[in-house]
Amino acid sequence: MASIIASPLRWGICAGGEISNDFVSSLQGHSDSHLVVGIATRSLERSQKFATKFKIPSAYASYEELAQDPNVDVVYIGAINTAHHDLCMLFLNHKKHVLCEKPLALTLRETQDILKTAKKNDVFFMEAMWTRFFPVSAKIRELVSSGQLGDVKSVLINFGIYTPDRERTIKRDYGGGALYDMGVYMVYMTTMIFNGVAPISSITSGVLNDDGVDEMYTTVMRFRNNTMATLSCTITADYPNEVFISGTKGHLKIPGHFWAPTELIWSKTTGELIETFQYPTPESTVEYSYGPLWSGMLYEADAVKQAIDEGKTEHALMPWKETELVASLLEKARLDLGIVWVHQGQSPIVVLA
Incomplete structure (x- = not known):
């Protein structure tokens, strides 16, 4: 069973782009339930800038440092699509709970790999399909x-x-x-x-x-x-x-x-x-990169907290079997379209077509 986290839930943020900005913005003013305690990007300067903006106590120059932070309960991954698989594996293998932005992965094989790793490490994991929680x-x-x-x-x-x-x-x-x-x-x-x-x-x-x-x-x-x-x-x-x-x-x-x-x-x-x-989205006074609707990201953050507080490894509204189903449907569509992935640096995309 996943470890039970006492309130508030302590978040680490992986990557400092616009989507991460809006996720953290949605948590502002809810310190009784959520605290952002760490941020990691590919440069210390960028991490420090993000940390200063949101008053985050720890800023890191590498994702590995964030994975090793004992104060982080759960990591939100807002990186580019091609990086999702490797980052999920990193944090899951460090026994961190994970909320990863959609699409979880670019192939069914990568999706299954992530889910198996979450199960092996007995931690909470969910693809961030925020729409489910509105x-x-x-x-x-x-x-x-x-x-x-x-x-x-x-x-x-x-x-x-x-x-x-x-x-x-x-x-x-x-x-x-x-x-x-x-x-x-x-x-x-x-x-x-x-x-x-x-x-x-x-x-x-x-x-x-x-x-x-x-x-x-x-x-x-x-x-x-x-x-x-x-x-x-x-x-x-x-x-x-x-x-x-x-x-x-x-x-x-x-x-x-x-x-x-x-x-x-x-x-x-x-x-x-x-x-x-x-159903108006939660009231918020902060600015959002993508607009005020993104305050609705709080819905999924609250759902993650509830599931972790209850010692669950998956949320009933986003079960792993459905994550795998969606990955298989996306892959079928990709193959129908004739899209062939290519290798990308140290994070290869598996070529299936």
């Missing part, structure tokens, strides 16, 4: 599982943000592409709606950029009982970024920014409105 997601699970929508017949999700110059999205050496950067949200939303049940088929078609990663694609999944999910994603245009769930008794719609959802519209099959749910 109140809107909880309401969707409630309405679907209670049968108030009837039988779910189709799921339509679109996710498009025009980002033609963002290197981590357009470069193959960075594990880029719409699929792993953005599409992972759509797959996790789909598996949540279907309660972790795998589709009986999944087919993906799309367009690759000149560097060999996808810039636009659509995945069609077929589930039992004649149910379909259609997921469309691009980095070349702005989409409505909505989720539409159609059941035999009603419909649900997340009208925009579904990855950080604050509104859910419930209607009858005729389109007549039943109820609209509004």
Whole structure:
């Protein structure tokens, strides 16, 4: 059983980019539950700058030093996609609990390696799919599982943000592409709606950029009982970024920014409105790199703390078996698209295609 941590939970931050900035910002003002006690980047100067901004007591010039810090209970990994596997292995093998940003890894094999290591070391581990912990997601699970929508017949999700110059999205050496950067949200939303049940088929078609990663694609999944999910994603245009769930008794719609959802519209099959749910993100006075919606990262941090306090190694809303399922679905889509990973420095990406 994982070690039980008394309040507050002491966080170490791995990498000091914008996503790490927003994660730490979401914890500010919650010192009774969360304390950030260490930061490590690839340079001491950058770590010290980050530490000064957030009043973090320890700043390190290497990730190994953070892994050895006895004051750190859990590490948040906000590094680039290609580094996730090696960093997870580092902290897990130092018996640290870990919350790693999505996508957890770039291949199914790496994902399985991480999960096996977490199990071997008997520590808490979770992929940081923060969407799972928003109140809107909880309401969707409630309405679907209670049968108030009837039988779910189709799921339509679109996710498009025009980002033609963002290197981590357009470069193959960075594990880029719409699929792993953005599409992972759509797959996790789909598996949540279907309660972790795998589709009986999944087919993906799309367009690759000149560097060999996808810039636009659509995945069609077929589930039992004649149910379909259609997921469309691009980095070349702005989409409505909505989720539409159609059941035999009603419909649900997340009208925009579904990855950080604050509104859910419930209607009858005729389109007549039943109820609209509004769930503002936690109040915050600090600045966020990606905007105020990112205060919602506190939801997943609180979920991690609760699970660790209860001595659990995985969270019921993000079980390891579903993390593995999503990794397998992403890999199937990648192979359908013909994306071939290349070796990246000392952190090779396994070439499977």
